[in-house]
Amino acid sequence: MSAEDVKINGTLIWYYCVCKREAWLIARSIVADQENEFIEIGRFINESSYQREKKEMQIGNIKLDILKMDNGQIVIGEVKKSSKFKLAARMQLLFYLSILKENGISARGELYFPEEKKREEVLLNEEALTELEQMKQDILKIIYLEQPPAARKIPFCKNCAYAEFCFA
Numbered sequence: 001m002s003a004e005d006v007k008i009n010g011t012l013i014w015y016y017c018v019c020k021r022e023a024w025l026i027a028r029s030i031v032a033d034q035e036n037e038f039i040e041i042g043r044f045i046n047e048s049s050y051q052r053e054k055k056e057m058q059i060g061n062i063k064l065d066i067l068k069m070d071n072g073q074i075v076i077g078e079v080k081k082s083s084k085f086k087l088a089a090r091m092q093l094l095f096y097l098s099i100l101k102e103n104g105i106s107a108r109g110e111l112y113f114p115e116e117k118k119r120e121e122v123l124l125n126e127e128a129l130t131e132l133e134q135m136k137q138d139i140l141k142i143i144y145l146e147q148p149p150a151a152r153k154i155p156f157c158k159n160c161a162y163a164e165f166c167f168a
């Protein structure tokens with residue numbers, strides 16, 4: 001596996017925040033048990049995208065739930081079913097904001113958790129940018145490990161496609 005093989009994307013960031021071992025497996029395109037895979041894909045879409053009931057918007061490769069103007073500023077947003085994976089959602093949105101910034105587009109982010117009646121602003125300030133860069137470096141470090149990080153039981157394992165692989 002060479003450096004050119006890996007392109008960090010929003011999905012990888014999301015998995016890294018939830019389970020580093022899963023990020024390694026996904027980056028290596030290691031396919032999990034087909035039967036379970038559907039369970040996980042379904043759950044992932046449900047958790048991360050709130051079923052994308054609204055019209056999805058796209059800027060380049062970035063798919064977004066919300067793209068709007070607010071007081072002359074571009075706002076991108078994601079709607080999540082719950083705040084359970086808030087860190088993952090926040091880092092994913094920061095990543096999208098950084099891509100926009102690289103393309104000369106200044107924007108701010110908003111995460112929506114309608115079932116919890118919560119909204120959270122996500123700003124790509126210096127601190128967040130440093131946090132994101134460190135995370136990207138760490139993701140690459142993990143991905144290039146010869147072996148995946150050890151399996152560690154977390155609530156997310158319950159329906160994970162790799163559960164059998166990790167704990168059989």
Ligand code: SF4
Nearest residue numbers: 019022157160163166
């Ligand atoms: S089963 Fe658990 S430890 Fe294994 S990849 Fe899935 S979430 Fe990670």
